[in-house]
Amino acid sequence: MVLKTLNGKDFKSLVVSGAKCLRDNMDEVNNLNVFPVPDGDTGTNMCHTIEGGIAAVMGIDSELLSDICKPLSSGMLLGARGNSGVILSQIFRGICKGLQSKKQVNAVDLVKAYELGVKQAYGAVVTPVEGTILTVFREATEYAASKVDFTSSINDFFHYHLEEAVRSLNNTINLLPVLKEAGVIDSGGAGYVYIVKGFIKYLEGEEVDFSFLDVASKSGSSLSQSADVDFNAFGPDDELKFGYCTEFILRLQNSKVDIEKFDIQDVIDILNGDDIKGDSIVALSDDSVVKVHVHTKDPGKVLDHMRKFGEFLTIKIENMALQHNEQIGDSELEEVRSREHYKYALVAVASGEGIKQQFKEFGVNVIIDGGQSMNPSTEDFIKAFKSLDAENIIVFPNNKNIIMAAKQAATLYKGSNVVVINSTSIPQCYSALTMLDYSSDDLTIIVGNFKQAIDNVSSGEITTSIRRTTVNKVIINKGDYIGILDGKLLVASRNRLYAFRRLLSKVKGIKQKEVLIVICGKNVTEKEKEKLQEQISFYFPYLEMGIIDGGQDIYDYLFSVE
Amino acid sequence: MAKFAIIGDSTCDLTPALRKEHDIDYCRMMVSWQTKDKKEREVYASLDWDQGISHKEYFDMLAEGTRVFTSQVSEQEFDAVFGRHLEKGEDVLYISCSGALSASVQLAKKLQPKYEQKFPGRKVIIVDPLNSCMGQGMMLLKAAEMRIDGKSIEEVRDYLEEHKLEYNQLATVENLNTLKMAGRVKASTAFFGNVFGVKPILISDAKGNNFAVEKQKGRRNALLRVVAMAKELAVEPEKNVCWISDAECKPEDLELLVSNLKSEVKFKEINVVPMGPIIGGTTGKGTVGVFFFGKKVEVVGE
Numbered sequence: 001m002v003l004k005t006l007n008g009k010d011f012k013s014l015v016v017s018g019a020k021c022l023r024d025n026m027d028e029v030n031n032l033n034v035f036p037v038p039d040g041d042t043g044t045n046m047c048h049t050i051e052g053g054i055a056a057v058m059g060i061d062s063e064l065l066s067d068i069c070k071p072l073s074s075g076m077l078l079g080a081r082g083n084s085g086v087i088l089s090q091i092f093r094g095i096c097k098g099l100q101s102k103k104q105v106n107a108v109d110l111v112k113a114y115e116l117g118v119k120q121a122y123g124a125v126v127t128p129v130e131g132t133i134l135t136v137f138r139e140a141t142e143y144a145a146s147k148v149d150f151t152s153s154i155n156d157f158f159h160y161h162l163e164e165a166v167r168s169l170n171n172t173i174n175l176l177p178v179l180k181e182a183g184v185i186d187s188g189g190a191g192y193v194y195i196v197k198g199f200i201k202y203l204e205g206e207e208v209d210f211s212f213l214d215v216a217s218k219s220g221s222s223l224s225q226s227a228d229v230d231f232n233a234f235g236p237d238d239e240l241k242f243g244y245c246t247e248f249i250l251r252l253q254n255s256k257v258d259i260e261k262f263d264i265q266d267v268i269d270i271l272n273g274d275d276i277k278g279d280s281i282v283a284l285s286d287d288s289v290v291k292v293h294v295h296t297k298d299p300g301k302v303l304d305h306m307r308k309f310g311e312f313l314t315i316k317i318e319n320m321a322l323q324h325n326e327q328i329g330d331s332e333l334e335e336v337r338s339r340e341h342y343k344y345a346l347v348a349v350a351s352g353e354g355i356k357q358q359f360k361e362f363g364v365n366v367i368i369d370g371g372q373s374m375n376p377s378t379e380d381f382i383k384a385f386k387s388l389d390a391e392n393i394i395v396f397p398n399n400k401n402i403i404m405a406a407k408q409a410a411t412l413y414k415g416s417n418v419v420v421i422n423s424t425s426i427p428q429c430y431s432a433l434t435m436l437d438y439s440s441d442d443l444t445i446i447v448g449n450f451k452q453a454i455d456n457v458s459s460g461e462i463t464t465s466i467r468r469t470t471v472n473k474v475i476i477n478k479g480d481y482i483g484i485l486d487g488k489l490l491v492a493s494r495n496r497l498y499a500f501r502r503l504l505s506k507v508k509g510i511k512q513k514e515v516l517i518v519i520c521g522k523n524v525t526e527k528e529k530e531k532l533q534e535q536i537s538f539y540f541p542y543l544e545m546g547i548i549d550g551g552q553d554i555y556d557y558l559f560s561v562e
Numbered sequence: 563m564a565k566f567a568i569i570g571d572s573t574c575d576l577t578p579a580l581r582k583e584h585d586i587d588y589c590r591m592m593v594s595w596q597t598k599d600k601k602e603r604e605v606y607a608s609l610d611w612d613q614g615i616s617h618k619e620y621f622d623m624l625a626e627g628t629r630v631f632t633s634q635v636s637e638q639e640f641d642a643v644f645g646r647h648l649e650k651g652e653d654v655l656y657i658s659c660s661g662a663l664s665a666s667v668q669l670a671k672k673l674q675p676k677y678e679q680k681f682p683g684r685k686v687i688i689v690d691p692l693n694s695c696m697g698q699g700m701m702l703l704k705a706a707e708m709r710i711d712g713k714s715i716e717e718v719r720d721y722l723e724e725h726k727l728e729y730n731q732l733a734t735v736e737n738l739n740t741l742k743m744a745g746r747v748k749a750s751t752a753f754f755g756n757v758f759g760v761k762p763i764l765i766s767d768a769k770g771n772n773f774a775v776e777k778q779k780g781r782r783n784a785l786l787r788v789v790a791m792a793k794e795l796a797v798e799p800e801k802n803v804c805w806i807s808d809a810e811c812k813p814e815d816l817e818l819l820v821s822n823l824k825s826e827v828k829f830k831e832i833n834v835v836p837m838g839p840i841i842g843g844t845t846g847k848g849t850v851g852v853f854f855f856g857k858k859v860e861v862v863g864e
Contacts, residue, residue, distance in 0.1 A: 434760050435779060453779065514780035515759030544737075544780075546758030562759070562779055 001205055003154035007104040008068035010154075012057055013208045014199045015072065019050040020209055021198025022191055029194065032187035034178050035489055036465040036476060039373040039554055041401070042187035045082030048377060049089050050195065052079015069100035070286060077408065078379035084188030086378070086404035087121050087133050091192075094120025101287070107152040114141040114161075125404075131175030133188030140165035140196070155203045162196045169193050181471060234321040242320035243297040250290040252310040259288050262309070267292065268414050270305050278302070280386040280415040289313070293386075295320060344438055344446065345390035345416075348429055349376055349398045349406075352552035355426055355519060362433040365390070371426075373554070375402050381409030385416060392443050393418045394450070396432070400424045400487070419443070421450050424487070425459040426550070427560030430517055432457075453562075458507045460485045462500055462557040465492065481556070497532055500557055501539055507561050516543040519550035519558040566655050566685075566715040567647035570702045571635055571666055572607035573659035573694040573840045575807045580699075580835070581609075584706035589635040589643045589656075591666065593839050595628050607632065607839045617836050621810040621847035629743050630843040635666040640673055644686065648677060653685040653715050657702050657722065659840070660770035661690040687715055689722050692770030694841050696805035696853040697729045730795050730856040731766040734784040736811070736848020738762075744844035763787060764845075765861060772845075773863030785815060788852055789822040795856040796827055802855045804829035807837040809849040819850060829854065 003010060022029070022043070029043030056075025057068050073089075073096035080089035097120065098113025099105060105113065118138045122128050143164035144157050172186035173179045179186060202208060252259045264285040271278035271294050278294040285291070290309065296302055299317045306312075346364045350356050351371040359367055366384045370376040385393055393416045397406040403422055410418035423429045432453040438446060461484045465476045476482055476492040483491035483503030490506050493499040507513065516536065520529060529547055536545055543561070550558065568584075570576060572591040581588065594604035605613035615623075624630065644654050654677070658667035667690045677686045691701045701722055708718045735741055738760070761784035762774035778784040796802070804823060808816060820832055842849060 431779070434758070435777065437777060439776075456779065512782075514782060517758055544759050 001203065003203065005104045005106050006065070006099075006110060006154045007063045008065045009061075009063045010202075011065055011099070012054075012060075012068050012072070014202050015050065015057075016054055016208050016210065017202035017206065018195035018198035019047070019054055021201060022050060022194045023047050025194045029187050029191045032184045032190055034182045034184065035471065035484065036467045036469050036478075036482070037463050037554065038466050040187065041082060041373050041375060042084045043191055045085040045375050045401075046088055046188070046191040046195075049076055049080045049082075049085035050092075052076055052377065052379070053089075053092060055079070064103045065099045065105065066101060066103060069096035070289060072096060073100075074284070074291070077412065078382065079377050080405055080408060081377040082375040082401045083404045084133050084191060085375070086408050087125065087188065088192070089378075089408070090121045090124040091117045091133075091137055094118065097286075106150070107148045107154055107157045108150055110154065110157050111141070111145045111148050115145065117141065124408075129176070131172040131179065132186050133192050135172065135175065136165050136168045136186070136189035136192050139168040158196065158199050158203060162193070162200055165189075165193050165196055182469065234319050238321065240297060240319075240321075243295050244299045245293070245295055245318045245320050246299040246302055246316075247293045248291075248303075248306070248315040249313040250292065250306055250310045251313050252285075252288040252290060256307075257309050264290065267306070267309065271296075271302065276301055276305065279389060282382065282386075282412060283414050284412065340389065342388065342390040343441075344392045344394065344443070345388045346394050346396070346433075346436075347381070347384050347388070348396040349402055350426060350429075352426075352519075352522075352550040354549040354551040355430075358430070358548055358550075359433065362430075363436060364396075364433070370399075370402065371552075372399055372401070375399070376405065378405045378409045378412065381406050382413050385409065385413045385418060388416070390416050392416060394447060395420045396423045396429045397421075398423050398426050398429045417443070419447055421447065421454065423454055425461075425558065425560070426519060426552075427459040427517060427558050428454045428457050430519070430548075431560050431562055457560045457562045458486055458513075460500075460503050460507070460557070460559045460561070461555050462496060462503065463555045496556060497528070497535060500532065500559075501535060504536075504540065504559070504561065510540070510561070511542065513561045514542065514544055515562050516540070516545045517548065517560045518545065519548045519552070521550060521552045521554070521556040521558075523556050565651070566653035566709065568702055568705045568709065569643060569647070569654060569656045570698060571656075571659050571664075572609060572838055573664065574609070574657075574698040574702055575695045575805075575835050575838050576609060576699045576702060577835055578610050580703070584703055586702050586706055587643060587647065589639050589666070591635050591659075591664070591840050592633040593630050593843055594633075595623070595630045609838055611836075618810055620839055621842065624740050624843065625847040627739065630839070632840045632843055634664050634669060637669065637673060640670060644673075644677055648681040648684050648686075651684070654687065655705060655715050655718060656686070656688045657691050657698060657705060658688065659694050659698060660692050660766065662692070662770035663694055663772065663841070685715060687719050689719055689726070690770070691722065691726050691729070692768070693726065693729050693731065693766050693853075694772075695731065695733075695807040695837060695851050696835060697731045697766055697851075699807075699835070700729055700803075700805060700853055700855070701726065727768055727859045728797070728855055728857070729766075729853065730792075730859060731764070731851055731853055732788045732791050732795075733764040733772075733807075733845070733849060733851035734761050734778075734781075734788055735764070735845050736761075736781065736815075737846065740844065740846025763791065764851075765859065767861050767863045768859050769862055771863050772841075773861065775861060775863075781815060782818065785819045785850075786822060788819065788850075789826050792823060792852055792854060792856075793827045796829070796854050797856050799827050799829045799854065801830055803831045803833060804852060804854045806832065806834045807841075807849075807851040807853065808834050809837040809842040809845065810847050811850045812848070815848070816850065819852070823852065827854075 026043035030040040033040030053072045053076035056071040073093045076089040076092050080086045094117035095113045098116040140161045144160035147160045169189045271281050278296045280295045282293040347366045348364045349368045349370045356367050368376045395406050397403045406420045432450040435453040465480045465482050471489040480492040481496045481499040483499045491502040568586050570588040590606040593607045661667040674686045691698050705718045762777050764772050765775045767773040778787050
């Protein structure tokens with residue numbers, strides 16, 4: 001079929017078809033990993049992200065772009081995982097911004113929307129790196145823009161877009177030295193190309209297949225209703241302890257406010273105010289639509305106040321005693337039960353039982369299960385924030401691929417002041433936590449101490465190579481133990497302890513270091529731990545050493561030295 | 563005006579030579595532990611290290627994990643030490659261990675009427691210095707200096723009461739084991755979690771407690787932080803002596819501390835003395851404390 005214009009229904013189908021094509025090729029995208037470690041997850045992350053958007057529009061059967069774009073955009077924002085996922089969600093946020101005021105668009109309008117996507121995505125990244133999904137999307141958009149005019153169809157636009165996206169993807173290897181050395185193209189860019197290929201399949205008449213979306217519906221938005229609620233959780237004599245989870249979408253009315261000058265902060269101030277005493281507030285606005293989530297004991301007052309700004313599109317009010325009950329099986333949110341008020345609370349991403357336990361002992365309030373091969377979504381972070389009654393929340397993402405989702409969540413969540421620490425490894429987080437000290441009662445000092453602790457740490461990882469390759473001039477055989485120091489692969493050896501020692505000796509200024517913390521993975525035996533201790537105290541007698549049973553997969557050793 | 567004796571106790575870290583030079587006496591506390599062959603051993607907490615265990619042996623024993631128990635100055639010890647001066651017709655000025663760390667000062671105050679009754683006309687004056695180690699030691703030395711200048715016992719007391727919070731302590735420990743075992747330091751529980759490489763900075767706070775005021779990662783950082791804090795807190799260092807109480811620190815650690823104090827703070831003089839068995843027994847081998855005259859301490863531990 002040839003589309004002269006694009007409406008909401010077709011846009012939704014394009015995205016579904018794109019998502020399917022991406023999922024079909026997910027493993028291939030995951031395997032585009034710079035290091036020979038089976039922890040690539042770009043494909044998985046991008047799938048979860050786009051499917052988060054689809055879940056939000058599944059029930060919407062409208063021809064109007066304006067009906068599809070907003071839920072699609074916010075579903076993706078919340079579903080975003082990993083850096084490529086966050087960037088993808090920002091790309092679609094920009095595109096949707098360009099489309100959402102329209103019922104349908106032509107190819108020229110579509111170019112404008114895609115250009116907004118470029119702007120939005122580059123704006124969301126602190127230091128945009130070329131040779132990534134950003135480049136692929138931008139070049140494909142620019143090329144299509146140069147080719148499309150008023151005579152072009154929607155199909156023309158996407159054909160040009162794909163043509164250039166493929167060329168640009170193949171060129172990523174020349175833009176990023178790490179890709180060149182590893183001999184791979186950029187994984188995020190590849191994921192994006194599969195999405196566009198999916199678009200083309202739809203345009204070429206392939207049936208839209210929704211069956212793969214079973215997975216997507218599970219990763220859907222928390223704002224969707226849950227089917228089975230136990231009404232017995234709130235009996236005739238129960239006291240209203242948790243209040244009501246109140247969510248609504250409001251259409252600002254010109255007759256009530258000046259929509260141009262409307263500031264979402266006015267809404268937040270009211271929800272925070274003495275009359276409502278709301279908490280876990282999330283409030284977003286986009287043009288004339290305001291979306292609010294708040295916990296309050298008096299939802300009636302919330303509704304009264306909000307009608308000063310506009311009229312409701314939807315309202316959902318749930319007794320949290322019921323909602324609460326549903327969450328109890330949810331291990332990562334077990335802390336939700338106490339609802340203790342904190343001035344400062346800590347949220348950390350971790351996997352491995354030993355590490356989680358240790359972090360809890362250090363005072364981490366909520367641990368989000370996740371890590372390198374399992375990146376939590378923006379929504380996972382928001383859920384964690386919501387589970388806390390805290391004035392300030394300090395977040396440790398502990399992986400460079402999780403930082404963006406954490407920051408995106410921090411921007412979206414208005415219930416607390418959220419600070420994301422740029423921690424890129426578990427050992428870094430461990431070191432920072434040992435310096436935890438709230439006694440100053442000053443957020444700047446507390447966060448400053450964490451940052452300083454992290455800056456002084458070198459972190460190392462020992463894992464096993466899954467293929468023969470050369471990285472940083474290090475020749476690696478399949479099955480070798482490889483050592484990665486602060487993100488750089490520096491050693492490879494058949495002997496795990498030797499790899500450890502060699503990697504440790506590569507730490508800059510090792511002789512001035514004093515403290516070594518080793519987090520052992522689940523494959524490390526007691527005997528090996530003893531040997532490690534002997535060797536370290538022999539070769540590095542000046543290091544004070546602490547060993548922790550982390551129980552993590554893939555990485556046999558994680559260490560920090562400072 | 564009567565002559566008066568200046569008396570400290572086992573926590574004051576004054577060596578035999580210093581005590582002799584300045585004519586300072588001291589009351590002994592007691593310290594006990596279980597030996598390797600499971601026998602209870604109790605000795606005087608002697609600053610002369612003449613009880614059959616050397617300074618090094620004592621702190622090595624602590625490093626191996628032995629827990630020592632300390633006890634305050636006994637009534638008999640006060641009777642003997644105060645008595646020998648009162649009998650000679652001297653008044654007594656007792657500058658005790660910080661009352662927040664030892665009950666010796668309370669006992670002395672309780673016994674005061676007894677001595678004044680037994681030795682009519684004699685004065686027993688007690689000062690709680692809110693300090694220990696060389697903080698207490700410096701105040702004893704100051705008292706001796708004022709005595710030579712002809713000041714009365716009351717004048718000395720008044721001076722010390724007015725200035726006692728200006729004697730600053732900055733101490734740090736090699737590891738947390740002894741500290742945690744003895745549980746004598748004030749700090750929030752999160753402060754001393756199961757952490758590797760973390761070193762607290764301990765001050766003597768405005769109530770005389772040893773308080774972990776902050777923490778540093780690694781020994782070197784802790785020692786350099788002590789120097790930086792000394793620089794900030796010292797008053798007229800070029801005119802004053804800095805004292806260091808040392809519990810068998812590694813020579814290179816002590817050297818790092820002393821050389822940096824010399825270059826950064828420029829004290830008139832820096833002297834190192836061995837840390838006594840009482841405070842050292844709760845902080846462990848490798849504890850080092852820097853003491854100097856400085857800004858008034860206003861921090862009060864939690």
